Amino acid sequence: MPLQFYNSLTRQKEVFEPLNAPYVGMYVCGPTVSGESHLGHARPFITFDVVYRYLLHKGYKVRYVRNITDAGHFEEEGKAAEDKISSKAVLEKLEPMELVQKYTHLYHWAMEQFNNLPPSIEPTATGHIVEQIEMIKTIIADGYGYVANGSVYFDVVKYNDDYSKKNQPYGILSGRNLEDQLDTTRELDNQEEKKNKVDFALWKNAPAEHIMRWQSPWGEGFPGWHIECSAMATKYLGKRFDIHGGGMDLQFPHHECEIAQSTVCNHEIPARYWLHNNMITINGRKMGKSYNNVIKLSELFDGSHPILTQAYAPMTVRFFILQSQYRGTLDFSNEALQASEKALRRLMEAYEWFKAQSFTAGTIASDATLDAQLNTWVAELETFMDDDMNTAKVVANLFEIIPSINSLKDKHIAADAVSGNTWLHVQQQLTLFIENILGLKIDTGANHQQLTGVIELLIEIRKDAKSRKDFATSDKIRNQLADMGIQLKDEKDGSMSYTFS
RNA sequence: GGUCCUGUGGCCGAGUGGCUAGGCAGAGCUCUGCAAAAGCUUCCACAGCGGUUCGAAUCCGCUCGGGACCUCCA
Known part of the structure; x- marks a missing residue:
């Protein structure tokens, strides 16, 4: 088309x-x-x-x-x-x-x-x-x-x-x-x-x-x-x-x-x-000076406007906007923005992991159905964009693909379920659509070398504690980091990852 | 008053005649020291009334509701 x-x-x-x-x-x-x-x-x-x-x-x-x-x-x-x-x-x-x-x-x-x-x-x-x-x-x-x-x-x-x-x-x-x-x-x-x-x-x-x-x-x-x-x-x-x-x-x-x-x-x-x-509305009303319901971008990013229950990252706002088709009105609410925030995190975490994987071309798919399904979802991305920029449908398809990536990560499906060529194609197309076309970028949160180092150190200590079954120490590290807005996650393979909220 | 758009499940939001949209929230299960995350399963819709049709969220009419523009406005 x-x-x-x-x-x-x-x-x-x-x-x-x-x-x-x-x-x-x-x-x-x-x-x-x-x-x-x-x-x-x-x-x-x-x-x-x-x-x-x-x-x-x-x-x-x-x-x-x-x-x-x-x-x-x-x-x-x-x-x-x-x-x-x-x-x-x-x-x-x-x-x-x-x-x-x-x-x-x-x-x-x-x-x-x-x-x-x-x-x-x-x-x-x-x-x-x-x-x-x-x-x-x-x-x-x-x-x-x-x-x-x-x-x-x-x-x-x-x-x-x-x-x-x-x-x-x-x-x-x-x-x-x-x-x-x-x-x-x-x-x-x-x-x-x-x-x-x-x-x-x-x-x-x-x-x-x-x-x-x-x-x-x-x-x-x-x-x-x-x-x-x-x-x-x-x-x-x-x-x-x-x-x-x-x-x-x-x-x-x-x-x-x-x-x-x-x-x-x-x-x-x-x-x-x-x-x-079309317009962004707030409680069904167009945002505009005459309605006295304007949220300035700086207020949005730091959460200082009275109507906001929290700050929203620029990428969350971008994603929120792209989850709808541009010709329809889009209604703002804290609930809707929070939904976008979580959804974006799930998307980007899966994508980030997947992007770093290497696959070998030429391997055969053991699950031909899944292989074909992935190819279809990926092929549809361009079709949806061609149809008057339906970014809402593009995003929906990205979320169709995510479970397969996470299943691969958690080894719920084997790497050879899908052919190497398909995985490589999915990788390449996800980068194209997520980063180049939708313009979403990975929000690294606090991107500071020293901080990263400290977190890595805490992760090492926590791993030690866990291996000794010293769960008190282990939980203390995790809970206190969580209080500071840093979430530790225990991965299936024993490693630990973290995200900033 | 004129012109036009719109009414989808708890929230946001796709979908112009027949197929599960998707996200978030809720419920259950799996995994886990626990948690989170993740995976699987699942509940909840098409404002109302009438019409067209084998079949309508999708077309038509009416009713009710919401909104935009007519003035700087993204």
């Missing part, structure tokens, strides 16, 4: 065919670095990291562009609720770029914790003001933008009238029609400047207190909310590229506006496949 993605634009699964194989261009909307990323933000970045990894696995040469939005209204986090006068005071005290710097670092740190591969290009909005201005000029020249009091707006109604004739109405992506919106759009600032309520800003005149401002043909101001993505995607991926990704909540208006802007400038819908991940 060929690789298929669900394309939000056509509302169906489609076979993925790059415009210019083997090259693939992918644009994903990145963070606004005016605050710290939260659990909800983790989902698109992990989802599209897996898309990126999988495309690389398929042999494509992928240029992955993920922007950083560092222009616009910047206020110190947590101060947003204050009125405009007091937030003006915050801006006076603090350079916007100081915030940008701080939260960009935190964001990169979080991405690294999640083991996300860095994108090929990570452009900033402030670094592409010139490109954005040029694009706006083109839109005005073509008659789809107009100037009002130093701001520039996109004429959505005109665009819709003209492009409906080409079957590309405004709303083509989100499936809404303009008539509905003309009635329902809420009052915004400077509404009277617009010809129509649905028009959106391409460039905004900067009020006196606005620190982030740039010269433009229309006076000092700053770019509108949607133009940066159009400008940067065009610059680095061309007028038409393969994949545009982001969260479902960006579908409208952000991506819709991107399509309108790029279509005017480049005369085509910018991306062929539009991929949208």
Whole structure:
């Protein structure tokens, strides 16, 4: 089966065919670095990291562009609720770029914790003001933008009238029609400047207190909310590229506006496949500022948020996200995260042991059924990924394979039950899917040579004690280490292993 | 109000007509000095009502519930 993605634009699964194989261009909307990323933000970045990894696995040469939005209204986090006068005071005290710097670092740190591969290009909005201005000029020249009091707006109604004739109405992506919106759009600032309520800003005149401002043909101001993505995607991926990704909540208006802007400038819908991940919910509600239920990533990793009963490792969170298919909502709870934590540990412990085993090619399987079953499970992994990235099914199959590995380890099945070739194949495919595609890495816990040495020493002492049947000493070592979060396990062969909790 | 999505066992979550999803939790057994881990077995489902069909969690209708977008938002 060929690789298929669900394309939000056509509302169906489609076979993925790059415009210019083997090259693939992918644009994903990145963070606004005016605050710290939260659990909800983790989902698109992990989802599209897996898309990126999988495309690389398929042999494509992928240029992955993920922007950083560092222009616009910047206020110190947590101060947003204050009125405009007091937030003006915050801006006076603090350079916007100081915030940008701080939260960009935190964001990169979080991405690294999640083991996300860095994108090929990570452009900033402030670094592409010139490109954005040029694009706006083109839109005005073509008659789809107009100037009002130093701001520039996109004429959505005109665009819709003209492009409906080409079957590309405004709303083509989100499936809404303009008539509905003309009635329902809420009052915004400077509404009277617009010809129509649905028009959106391409460039905004900067009020006196606005620190982030740039010269433009229309006076000092700053770019509108949607133009940066159009400008940067065009610059680095061309007028038409393969994949545009982001969260479902960006579908409208952000991506819709991107399509309108790029279509005017480049005369085509910018991306062929539009991929949208669904939201992470908490008690059934989307995580977001307006709901006051945001768990920041740093709080998640150190367990400091009141709703959390414990800290969760970044890999646990990644695994939690990958246990579901990206287009469905995913409900957060401590119970669910704890389940993921245990499951991930079981998976990685089995995998780690198995990876270190050596097998000989060419041996014959004594249990042909098991041999065939293993081959089937492994072969299905790619099929599941090809079907719109069903990582949930991939994970499920990994857990089908685990009992065989553990049985091999505990000698419940003989090594020759399965052919050497099959074992080698399973090894290789598990590494491919667990490490390279799902991007899960072995969490070594405390990775410190001296600590490791001390634990090894305690294990030696405990082995001695056990051989003397001095169970008091033996249990003391095990229990006290357990209290410190280090679990000792007696293996079947008399050896002892340990894990960190 | 408009547009759209959704309702799966204690929890999370796959599954678009017929086959055990999977994980965690629970129960039993095996192994073990004990424990943990592991293995084996097992309990618990498809919101409700009606329809289509030989057969529906899966298609259709209605009812009830939940949610998203329409405003910066992953």
